[in-house]
Amino acid sequence: xxxxxxxxxxxxxxxxxxxxxxxxxxxxxxxxxxxxxxxxxxxxxxxxxxxxxxxxxxxxxxxxxxxxxxxxxxxxxxxxxxxxxxxxxxxxxxxxxxxxxxxxxxxxxxxxxxxxxxxxxxxxxxxxxxxxxxxxxxxxxxxxxxxxxxxxxxxxxxxxxxxxxxxxxxxxxxxxxxxxxxxxxxxxxxxxxxxxxxxxxxxxxxxxxxxxxxxxxxxxxxxxxxxxxxxxxxxxxxxxxxxxxxxxxxxxxxxxxxxxxxxxxxxxxxxxxxxxxxxxxxxxxxxxxxxxxxxxxxxxxxxxxxxxxxxxxxxxxxxxxxxxxxxxxxxxxxxxxxxxxxxxxxxxxxxxxxxxxxxxxxxxxxxxxxxxxxxxxxxxxxxxxxxxxxxxxxxxxxxxxxxxxxxxxxxxxxxxxxxxxxxxxxxxxxxxxxxxxxxxx
Amino acid sequence: xxxxxxxxxxxxxxxxxxxxxxxxxxxxxxxxxxxxxxxxxxxxxxxxxxxxxxxxxxxxxxxxxxxxxxxxxxxxxxxxxxxxxxxxxxxxxxxxxxxxxxxxxxxxxxxxxxxxxxxxxxxxxxxxxxxxxxxxxxxxxxxxxxxxxxxxxxxxxxxxxxxxxxxxxxxxxxxxxxxxxxxxxxxxxxxxxxxxxxxxxxxxxxxxxxxxxxxxxxxxxxxxxxxxxxxxxxxxxxxxxxxxxxxxxxxxxxxxxxxxxxxxxxxxxxxxxxxxxxxxxxxxxxxx
Numbered sequence: 109x110x111x112x113x114x115x116x117x118x119x120x121x122x123x124x125x126x127x128x129x130x131x132x133x134x135x136x137x138x139x140x141x142x143x144x145x146x147x148x149x150x151x152x153x154x155x156x157x158x159x160x161x162x163x164x165x166x167x168x169x170x171x172x173x174x175x176x177x178x179x180x181x182x183x184x185x186x187x188x189x190x191x192x193x194x195x196x197x198x199x200x201x202x203x204x205x206x207x208x209x210x211x212x213x214x215x216x217x218x219x220x221x222x223x224x225x226x227x228x229x230x231x232x233x234x235x236x237x238x239x240x241x242x243x244x245x246x247x248x249x250x251x252x253x254x255x256x257x258x259x260x261x262x263x264x265x266x267x268x269x270x271x272x273x274x275x276x277x278x279x280x281x282x283x284x285x286x287x288x289x290x291x292x293x294x295x296x297x298x299x300x301x302x303x304x305x306x307x308x309x310x311x312x313x314x315x316x317x318x319x320x321x322x323x324x325x326x327x328x329x330x331x332x333x334x335x336x337x338x339x340x341x342x343x344x345x346x347x348x349x350x351x352x353x354x355x356x357x358x359x360x361x362x363x364x365x366x367x368x369x370x371x372x373x374x375x376x377x378x379x380x381x382x383x384x385x386x387x388x389x390x391x392x393x394x395x396x397x398x399x400x401x402x403x404x405x406x407x408x409x410x411x412x413x414x415x416x417x418x419x420x421x422x423x424x425x426x427x428x429x430x431x432x433x434x435x436x437x438x439x440x441x442x443x444x445x446x447x448x449x450x451x452x453x454x455x456x457x458x459x460x461x462x463x464x465x466x467x468x469x470x471x472x473x474x475x476x477x478x479x480x481x482x483x484x485x486x487x488x489x490x491x492x493x494x495x496x497x498x499x500x501x502x503x504x505x506x507x508x509x510x511x512x513x514x515x516x517x518x519x520x521x522x523x524x525x526x527x528x529x530x531x532x533x534x535x536x537x538x539x540x541x542x543x544x545x546x547x548x549x
Numbered sequence: 550x551x552x553x554x555x556x557x558x559x560x561x562x563x564x565x566x567x568x569x570x571x572x573x574x575x576x577x578x579x580x581x582x583x584x585x586x587x588x589x590x591x592x593x594x595x596x597x598x599x600x601x602x603x604x605x606x607x608x609x610x611x612x613x614x615x616x617x618x619x620x621x622x623x624x625x626x627x628x629x630x631x632x633x634x635x636x637x638x639x640x641x642x643x644x645x646x647x648x649x650x651x652x653x654x655x656x657x658x659x660x661x662x663x664x665x666x667x668x669x670x671x672x673x674x675x676x677x678x679x680x681x682x683x684x685x686x687x688x689x690x691x692x693x694x695x696x697x698x699x700x701x702x703x704x705x706x707x708x709x710x711x712x713x714x715x716x717x718x719x720x721x722x723x724x725x726x727x728x729x730x731x732x733x734x735x736x737x738x739x740x741x742x743x744x745x746x747x748x749x750x751x752x753x754x755x756x757x758x759x760x761x762x763x764x765x766x767x768x769x770x771x772x773x774x775x776x777x778x779x780x781x782x783x784x785x786x787x788x789x790x791x792x793x794x795x796x797x798x799x800x801x802x803x804x805x806x807x808x809x810x811x812x813x814x815x816x817x818x819x820x821x822x823x824x825x826x827x828x829x830x831x832x833x834x835x836x837x
Contacts, residue, residue, distance in 0.1 A: 331595045365680040516783030544594030
């Protein structure tokens with residue numbers, strides 16, 4: 109599932125705003141090819157919260173290009189519409205929001221324009237290496253990164269104080285603190301392991317150094333698959349033990365039970381991503397001031413291994429009539445604009461990928477009332493910078509669904525979690541071969 | 550006379566034209582398109598190729614699809630008698646009673662049908678939830694675990710549709726001539742005997758109708774499992790029922806061709822299931 113399911117209310121507002129915008133801008137651009145007279149209209153699909161003021165800002169500050177924005181649904185809903193429109197050859201937007209893990213899927217079907225031909229490589233210097241590699245392959249640029257989800261540990265300071273827990277720096281300490289908590293408060297859990305979220309689980313594996321896929325657009329149809337590699341297996345064995353000993357809960361993420369667990373203090377920590385602070389503030393309002401952020405525990409003491417959960421980018425589709433202007437839109441909607449990012453940070457709770465904004469005092473020094481005035485980005489920015497390169501497969505929805513199914517079955521039947529990874533590896537390999545890939549284990 | 554009948558034919562065609570256009574545009578053409586889709590195979594790497602019956606062969610050998618079909622068939626075998634039995638009992642009860650209570654009961658049993666399926670399923674999902682749900686405070690039974698979830702789903706379906714089927718049967722009962730009951734009463738039949746021996750056989754056509762609807766509905770089981778999937782993703786997998794499987798093949802994995810083949814096979818199962826039932830009941834009525 110996607111990363112930004114959080115505010116339903118906000119989504120509803122966005123939908124209303126989108127339909128109003130559509131009604132207002134029904135004219136559309138009729139001219140094909142050549143340099144147009146008036147401003148070029150670029151259709152954009154995105155589901156960022158509070159996106160309308162960002163679009164308004166862009167339209168106010170640009171005379172040559174104007175954005176017509178539509179919220180075509182969140183995550184899979186939008187991808188379904190996009191796939192259909194791309195297959196049909198019409199009806200797709202010029203610029204579209206795509207999460208990192210889905211970019212290879214859309215790239216493979218050759219529906220994404222190489223923005224490198226239209227000057228997108230100029231932006232390369234604004235991004236750290238791993239983020240740029242999520243969207244590009246050599247000089248070919250398939251999307252411009254917007255936000256990311258570096259992982260960290262959000263914890264309840266009140267609960268930690270009450271049971272005299274220390275903030276764990278390693279996963280071993282995380283477990284010992286969990287045992288201490290369990291002994292003092294049997295109904296509490298150290299955290300919740302949401303096995304229904306492929307992005308969450310992959311983020312944890314990413315931190316552990318697991319690399320399930322070895323794939324780039326240039327190498328296609330060759331793909332390396334090692335979903336059940338040693339690091340992945342040891343990570344899952346750790347969580348199997350945590351869950352088996354009653355230290356971690358397995359309530360599905362984004363369910364009422366999960367929200368109530370966050371609010372009532374059933375969970376002492378929430379392993380979250382860069383968008384987590386805003387998400388938490390909207391789903392567990394009552395706990396304002398009780399949370400703090402700390403770096404993700406490490407497998408090796410003193411190491412700096414990080415993982416990412418979520419993140420998205422703007423791509424240009426092959427249906428764009430003005431790919432040059434569309435590229436400009438993708439690069440400049442958020443770009444390095446402080447005004448746009450002020451909205452993105454304060455209202456949409458996005459974690460920026462672009463270095464000038466990450467280094468901006470306003471962002472780094474922003475105090476979050478929900479976290480008792482803590483400057484949480486001082487935790488998330490180093491986490492972001494510590495993330496390593498990671499490849500996704502061009503059939504991510506299949507991989508996510510196999511992961512969530514296998515892990516949930518392992519939880520339910522109390523069977524081996526590392527064994528579940530073997531099942532995923534088998535199924536994904538079979539699927540990849542069926543799809544015509546040359547699979548290397 | 551012959552000329553008039555010709556004109557009548559033309560008029561007849563004109564009358565059915567609107568229906569025919571809708572039928573062709575929204576049923577037959579999409580079906581033909583889906584049939585065509587199901588004969589091709591598209592892979593992510595190689596694109597689209599003609600595959601003859603390759604997708605169908607794959608579906609027959611696909612354990613996930615077969616498990617889904619077996620699941621809905623077993624589900625239907627249990628669900629249909631329970632649902633029809635309940636609906637019939639309710640219909641006979643409110644048909645026998647004339648008090649205000651009967652009217653209230655009729656409305657109360659029908660209300661669930663007026664609740665949209667998605668809302669109804671979500672509501673039951675909240676009730677079932679082992680942590681925050683209502684039932685969890687009464688018993689320790691996890692209603693969303695691998696062993697129980699099919700029953701929980703059956704309960705949602707019964708809750709939703711029993712009232713609707715009841716109304717259909719009740720309407721049929723209301724259409725029966727009242728004199729028959731009187732003669733039965735004179736012959737010494739009690740209310741129970743009237744219900745079992747007189748009313749039930751006389752509305753057998755309506756019972757067959759709602760049974761067919763229920764069989765088709767259970768074989769096409771889709772919305773309820775899809776809505777409850779996030780609550781028990783370990784059991785309600787992406788291939789839980791054939792319809793859910795077809796949905797995920799098309800919209801999660803972009804396997805439109807395979808999805809079309811699965812849909813056609815499911816259509817065949819529904820057709821065969823309905824036909825068997827009609828055949829069995831026809832023979833029975835002929836014997837009588």
